[in-house]
Amino acid sequence: MAQGGLRGRIAGYYAAEYAASSAFNGFVTLFYAARGMDAGQVSLLMAAGPLVALFALPVTGALADRARRRALALCAVYGLCALSSLCFLPARGFWPLLCATALFSCFSTCVSPLGEALALSRLHAAGLGFGRLRMAGTVSYALGSLLLGAFLDRGIERFVPSVCALYALGGACSLLLASRAAQTPGGAKKRPPFLSLLRRRELRTLLLFALCLQAAQGVFYALYGLFMTQSLHGTRADVGLGALVGTLSEIPFLLFADRLLRRLGAPRLLLLSAAGMALRLLLTGLSRSPAAAIAAQALCVDGVIVCAFAMAQYVSLSVPQEQAASGQMLLYVFTYAAARALGSLLALGLTRLPSLGAALCACAVLPAALLLFARPLLRLPPLPTRR
Template sequence: MNVAARHSWLFATQFFAFGIVLPFLPAVLAARGLDAAEVAAVLALGSAVRLVAGPAGGWAADALGAPRLVLACAAAASALAACGLLLLAGFVAMLAVHAVLSAAMAPIVPLTDAVTTAAIRGARFDYGRVRAAGSVAFILAALLGGQAVARFGVDGAVALMVLGCAGAAVAALLLPAAPQAVVGRPRGLAAFTLPLRIPAFRRLLLVSALVQSSHAFYYAFGTLHWQAAGLGAGLIGALWATGVVAEIALFVWGRGLVLRLGPVGLSLLAAGCGVLRWGVTAVTADPWLLFPAQVLHAGTFGAQHLATMAVLGRVVPVAQAGTAQTVHAALGPGLAMGVLTLACGPLYEGAGGGGFWAMALLCAAAVPASIMLGRALSRA
């Protein structure tokens, strides 16, 4: 198995696990005896834990100089924690289990991005095509998870989650050893601030927060809005799938576009797609217009993600890559998404689908922020 295939397998296994966690975890918690308020409390605690645990995992990977080992341990710990969802029940137990599960899973994706972007410098493979394996696995997990729940109940989904996390642990151990980067290796708690001292990194945090968190209203209330507009479940599912398929298409075939536009051009593309996508979604529920708007997910998510990887790979030293990736995930899209998700409830109650205009405004604000990022990169 070549280097690119090993990294593809790592993305596929972890996103298979996430493809179970995101759609089915609330149902698992409800089946363990939690009411709606308790489910919300458990999920909220998980979000808070991830904001701290992600950067902590990245710091540990860099400080030890062993990102593969930390990544494998995090994935293995996630598999063990997920077993708790099978064995325990009740609010307090689920609160504890999900806190541990969230802490373990938090650094997995950003650390994978870190080790993959570092490997690209030597092996010269296409990040987008490798990352596409994760998106494909996410779709397959959602489909298989639904079948597992239908046949075995929620325990079937949890079993698939455990398998995905365990597979990610094995995949991490199968990665080729990277050269030990000693110079610039972070030491002590002050290491968390090292990426923040890089001007381009700070600008990237703002752009990522604006563009990626603009999906908050879509993730929280997109389905409810379309249901209220009379769209059926099958049609809504097809709309969601269209966005992910477009994202995969960009990852697989967009290398030429990435090379032509560069990170700043990709961020400007993402921002422009966001203004158009959320503007269309705000004013209509006509499927003939929504499907083309959903294709723009390739821009709003995919293009910005590729821009992020390009910037981090360019301005962050290899010895600080894990810390930078996890701090970016926590303080950029992670924190902004959490805050905006809370705000989306009152926004939807007051404006309905018109709340998508607020998301379009966030993307419009990302245009000058992207230009500022370009200026910082020109001085890097």
Template sequence: MVTNKKLYYYFITFYAVFFMGGAIYGTFLPVYLDYLGYSKGAIGILMSLGPFVAIIAQPFWGITSDRAKSKNFVLQILFLCSIFTMALYPLSSNFYYLILVITLFTFFQTSTGPISDTITLEYLSETNQKFGPIRMAGTLGYALMSVIAGFFAQRYIGSIFVLNIIVMFLAFMIVFKLPVVKGHQFGREHIPIWRLFSNKNLVILMTLNFLVQVTLGFYYTYFPLYFKQLGGSSSLLGWSYFISAVSEVPFLLYADRILKKIGTRYALLGATLVAAIRWLLIFFVTKPYVFLPLQLLHGLIFIVLYYSMATYINEEVPKELKASGQTINNLIGMGISRIMGSLLGGFLSDIYGIKTMFLYNSILAFATVLVFGYVFLRWK
């Protein structure tokens, strides 16, 4: 019999491997598209395809997971299909071909994260174990792969696809070792996903998360390009993402304690304020190496938003809708918001420049802090 302690280590290993994929794909796909010669507007279109597809894919796979006999099986199907479509990327640089491949890949890959979180958080809530160390393993895996991928991308940008396939296959294999978490609507009455929006507090928090994630969506797509414009290398870019990933560790060590003390709403508000300051500082920076210490601020933004919302949904949403809740949050917070940040940000960057757009993102984040600060003061 596999002990709880051994299963906990399997989860740690899974997250370390799984998050390596994000360090490769999210960081270096814009660099790959730039290498192919596409304009910022065209890159914005291609990078925003994923979030568009997620509008359909994430609710579909969330509902499928909640109604499946096993959420683990759905997750493995998604990994296998993601591996196959990733292998199609380097076969052509044609714009319309890339539209097709990105659409297919995102349809499967975009829900692996929230379904992984659902499986993990449901198991941990039954065993009274902490999510922080597991998620921290994902952070460290992301950090390590940022440097490794940067090393290979500097020499041959096409190597990112091989690395990603290897990582996804390892994650697929580790799922076999995870405890099986069933879909709570399997064989029962189906509950509509829209019931999630009857929770007023959840809707307010999702709206705040959406607005700050718009600015993060712009950052994820255009920071690598801006970094390269200022003379930074792919290797140095990898190190910058290594620093941003490692910066998440302090929060993860004390995440449960912090959330218990200040609550989800003020954690989200604090992350938004840090984002506003960070985008403003990026606007003023002109040397790529100066970005390295600024990347430390990342540890007070994305991971706070991600962890706070994931744990809030696991605690507040009925068990029959937990997978749907995580995928809907991922869709709104990291799907639709990324469309705004990537697509609209791309066209505006062609007009005003990436540098100026970071200033506008800072203004948006500061305005969000003021509006939701007022809302939370009146929160009953």
């Protein structure tokens, strides 16, 4: 496949993936609140998906590594996401919502790591950069959040059909990768156990650092929508506008991401991400108007995207090619499943503070404290040697 064609296919896939992600991740807390859940119950529901992912991700990664065509497996997962999202329609009350969330999360949490493994393996094989193609997902997430926020202002009952339709679209777009995807190497080859990927000390250290960063982001996801609509009396469109500002602010980083990774290395990028995340949480929590909270999201330029990009590349270079899917699944076990579950439980505890703004400010302590570990982190190699 010509390089231009490969770029277009991967960019198109990322646009579809992040459109679906913007629908669920950006507005599910508002859906829970509309179904009568308070801030504590919302935090528990937000923890359910990551906890399910602790078991779903390793199993899916192992199966995907054995699949003859990983992109077709990805398409099937999207279809299961679309179908399982319909379980939210009749769910009312905490326990039905918990069951619907757990079922949906069995599949939805596997989408990003499967897509990342496939995209990165093909880009590395072709010698192409990742940052600018990943930017298609950023733009799609931004526009999706803005448009869906305005759409849901007319009625939150539109949430579930929107999620279902966008995940179905993601499945269709994953066929862009499936149509010419190469066979996975070594289909019958015996692979080392999933956790054997953790034998590299530097990889373990970076995964633990990223886990703590993403736990802070988990608190943000659990509380931001509620803070905007309940504490600041903003609208769902304001929540979408905040997501638009945050995701568009990632573009400057993504334009130069591959160059920055080569020049600075993953450890330095993670430290920059910690500083940016701490400042964004603090300024968001101190906001006294929706406009101020929206403006604070511009600090996403040096936030979670930096951590996610650096770690995805680091893991992809650390693991053998035949374990590409398992490598990304391992990353998501740490930085999504364990981290977001921890973040949601932290959010539950922080809701006991006098206000949601105070909870966000208190959460800023976590990424700020990680900066104390700068010296041992900077001793690690900037990038691993390709396995």
